[in-house]
Amino acid sequence: MAGKRNQSRIILHVDMNSFYASVETALNPDLKGKPLAIAGNVEERKGIIVTCSYEARTFGIKATMPLWQAKKLCPSLIVLPPSFDRYRDYSSRMFDVLRTYCSLVEPVSIDEGYMDITGSSVHPVDLARKIQAALIDDLQLPSSIGIAPNKFLAKTASDMKKPMGITVLRKRDLPEMLWPLKAGEMHGIGKKTEEKLNGYGIVTIGDLARADLYAMKQRFGINGIKMVERANGVDRRLVDPDSANDHQSVGSSTTLAEDGGHENELLPVLKSLSAKVADRLRKKELVAIAIQVTIRYSDRKTVTRSRKLLNPVTSAKDIEAEAVRLFKENWCHEPVRLLGVSAAEVLPISEAYRQLDLFSLEREEKDIKLYEVMEEIRKKHGSGSIYRRKDRR
Numbered sequence: 001m002a003g004k005r006n007q008s009r010i011i012l013h014v015d016m017n018s019f020y021a022s023v024e025t026a027l028n029p030d031l032k033g034k035p036l037a038i039a040g041n042v043e044e045r046k047g048i049i050v051t052c053s054y055e056a057r058t059f060g061i062k063a064t065m066p067l068w069q070a071k072k073l074c075p076s077l078i079v080l081p082p083s084f085d086r087y088r089d090y091s092s093r094m095f096d097v098l099r100t101y102c103s104l105v106e107p108v109s110i111d112e113g114y115m116d117i118t119g120s121s122v123h124p125v126d127l128a129r130k131i132q133a134a135l136i137d138d139l140q141l142p143s144s145i146g147i148a149p150n151k152f153l154a155k156t157a158s159d160m161k162k163p164m165g166i167t168v169l170r171k172r173d174l175p176e177m178l179w180p181l182k183a184g185e186m187h188g189i190g191k192k193t194e195e196k197l198n199g200y201g202i203v204t205i206g207d208l209a210r211a212d213l214y215a216m217k218q219r220f221g222i223n224g225i226k227m228v229e230r231a232n233g234v235d236r237r238l239v240d241p242d243s244a245n246d247h248q249s250v251g252s253s254t255t256l257a258e259d260g261g262h263e264n265e266l267l268p269v270l271k272s273l274s275a276k277v278a279d280r281l282r283k284k285e286l287v288a289i290a291i292q293v294t295i296r297y298s299d300r301k302t303v304t305r306s307r308k309l310l311n312p313v314t315s316a317k318d319i320e321a322e323a324v325r326l327f328k329e330n331w332c333h334e335p336v337r338l339l340g341v342s343a344a345e346v347l348p349i350s351e352a353y354r355q356l357d358l359f360s361l362e363r364e365e366k367d368i369k370l371y372e373v374m375e376e377i378r379k380k381h382g383s384g385s386i387y388r389r390k391d392r393r
Contacts, residue, residue, distance in 0.1 A: 008118070008149065009116060009118045009149055009150065010116070010117050010118050010120070010124050010147065010149065011114055011115070011116055011117075011118075011147075011148055011149065011150055011151055011153075011154040011239060012114065012115040012117060012124070012127075012128060012131075012145055012146065012147055012154060013112065013113075013114055013115075013145065013146040013148075013151070013154035013155045013157065013158040014098060014112060014113055014114075014115065014131065014143055014144075014145050014158070015111065015112045015143060015144050015145070015146075015155075015158040015159070015162075016094065016111040016112065016135075016141055016142070016143050017054070017141075017142040017143055017144055017162055017163035017164065018051060018052065018053050018054060018142075018163070019051070019087065019090075019091075019110065019111035019141070020038045020050065020051045020082060020087055021036050021037070021038055021051055021052060021053040021056075022053075022140075022141050022142060023086055023087055023090045023141070024036065024038070024080055024083075024086075025053070025140070026090070026139060026140035026141060027086065029140075031053075031078060033055060034053070034055060034076075034078055035052070035053060035055045035056035035058075035059060035061070035074050035076060035077045035078065036052060036053040036055065036056055036077070036078045036079075036080065037049050037050075037051070037052040037053070037056055037061060037067075037070060037077055037078070037079050037080070038050045038051050038052070038079075038080055038081070038082050039067050039079050039080075039081065039082075040081070040082060047066070047067030047068075047079065048064060048065070048066060048067065049061060049062065049063055049064065049065045049066075049067060049070050050063060050082060051063055052070075054162075054163055056070070056074060056077060059073045059074040059077075060073050061073055061074060061077065067079065087110060087111075088110065090139060090141065091107075091110045091111060093138070093139055094111070094135065094139060094141065095107055095113060097131070097134050097135055097138055097139070098113060098115060098131065100134070101115070101117070101127060101130065101131055101134075102115045102116065102117050102120070103241070104116035104117075104239045104241055105239075105241055106239045106240050106241055106243055108348065109348060112158075114151055114154065114155075114239045115239065116238070116239035124147045124168070125147065125166060125168065128145040128147060128166045129166065131143070131145065132145060132164065132166070142163045142164050143163075143164070144158045144159075144161060144162045144163060144164065144165040144166070144167075145158055145165070145166050145167075146158030146159070146160070146167050146169060147166070147167065147168045147169070148168070148169045148170065149170065149171065149233075150233070150234075150235035150236075150237070151235050151237050151239065152187065152188075152230050152233070152235035152237075153169045153170075153171070153233055153235065154169070155187050156169060156178065156186075156187055157169035159187070160177075171232075171233040174209070174231075174232070174233050175206070178205050178206075178231075178233075179204060179205050179206030179209060179231075180204060180205075180206065181204060181205050182194070182203065182204060182205070183197045183198070183202055183203060183204060183205055183207065183208050185205070186205050186208070186227075186230065186231065187230075188226075188227070188230065189227065193220075196219070196220075200215075200219065205231050206231075208227055208228060208231040209228065209231035209232045211227075211228050211231075213225055213228055216228050249292075249342050249343060249344050249345070249346065250277055250280045250281055250284065250286060250288070250342065250343045250346055251277060251292070251340060251341060251342030251343065251344075252273045252276040252277050252280070252340065252341060252342075253273065253294060253338060253339065253340030253341070254269065254272075254273065254338065254339060254340075255337060255338045256269070256336065256337060256338065256339070259298045259335035259336060259337055260335065260336045261333075261334070261335040261336070263328075263331075266327070266331075266336060266339065267324060267327075269339050270293075270320060270323045270324055270327055270339060270341060271316075271320050273323070273339060273340065273341040274316050274319040274320035274323050274341050275316040275320075276341075277316075277319055277341055277342065277343055278314060278315055278316035278319055279316075281314050281343060281346065282314065284346075285348060285349045286314075286343070286346040286347065286348060286349065287312035287313065287314050287346065287347055287348075287349055288309065288312065288313050288314065288319065288343030288344075288345070288346055289308065289309055289312050289343075289345045289346065289347055290306050290307065290308045290309060290343070290344040290345035291306060291307060291309065291313075291319060291322040291323055291326065291341070291342070291343060291344060292304060292305065292306035292326075292340075292341070292342040292343075292344035293305055293306070293323050293326040293327050293330070293339075293340065293341055293342075294338070294339065294340030294341075294342070295327065295330060295331055295336055295338075295339060296336065296337045296338035296339075296340075297332075297334050297335060297336060297337060298334070298335040298336070298337050300337070302338075303330055305326050305329070305330045306326070306342075306344045307322065307325075307326060308345070309322065312347065314349075319341065319343070323341045327339075
């Protein structure tokens with residue numbers, strides 16, 4: 001059941017501080033207090049910083065910075081490759097801790113979530129302190145917590161003080177704490193949207209709060225109204241623990257009117273199903289990181305196969321390509337009664353973008369190894385001895 005619709009709700013947004021680096025430090029206490037970075041490729045000439053500890057940030061190191069530049073700023077920087085298995089394990093344990101304090105917990109990414117503590121007998125600030133202490137005691141993970149009457153303000157508040165901050169943000173605080181900030185500093189507004197807002201004379205969050213609703217809708221659609229509401233501290237979304245279940249898989253299947261026994265009959269069905277999955281992913285603002293195909297034969301024997309993807313996908317074309325591969329690998333050329341295509345593992349788009357650098361960096365690392373092997377062959381046998389296909393185009 002979703003959170004209570006109440007005028008005086010109390011919402012917490014719990015945001016783990018430098019999560020990946022904090023997990024590595026929890027697993028290896030010798031890293032505590034030292035400048036630490038996580039990079040998809042730990043080789044200096046190609047590596048990119050994905051995240052770093054607060055100790056590293058004091059040197060000016062930040063995410064997306066080339067590793068060589070980070071090493072120049074901090075020669076003693078410790079660099080580790082990412083381990084998503086560890087991070088997912090700690091994420092699961094982190095949410096288990098949150099659920100001991102409140103049943104209404106909504107995960108929104110691997111390292112952050114909302115809690116609706118309306119009706120709790122414990123003062124919100126005291127409860128936030130207890131949660132922070134439990135996360136430190138049980139997992140050795142620091143966090144920042146925002147306290148507010150809705151999700152948007154709670155998220156905004158948690159960003160205001162890091163690490164280990166607790167911030168209360170009420171609607172009456174907005175003119176002083178939020179409105180003087182640049183519009184682009186408001187959660188949910190990207191660089192391109194900020195540029196468009198600036199073009200209409202909307203520079204600060206205060207300008208946005210005072211903007212004409214009709215004009216904003218004409219210029220930005222329904223999102224224009226949402227931006228004005230957020231700037232005024234209005235957010236009607238409820239904390240929904242079940243939303244996490246919506247993010248387990250997204251699929252579509254169909255029972256064929258007649259058993260299909262030919263590839264040219266079945267591949268168009270996979271194409272149609274893939275398009276439906278892509279449309280549902282788009283509407284839910286998710287990306288697929290694994291694709292699954294289900295084949296049910298006329299004798300009701302069912303085969304289900306899935307494959308994890310190197311890169312997150314959202315397009316019908318990409319989903320279809322993987323679905324067709326799986327189908328061709330596993331179809332035994334017998335009549336088919338039912339076909340299904342699913343995004344077997346999904347992530348919110350916001351979380352996928354955070355991880356996208358890691359996926360591309362892993363691929364880049366493989367390219368570097370291939371390049372080095374090719375160079376060795378060329379040295380031994382001459383420059384024309386080996387090419388990659390794309391090099392010959």
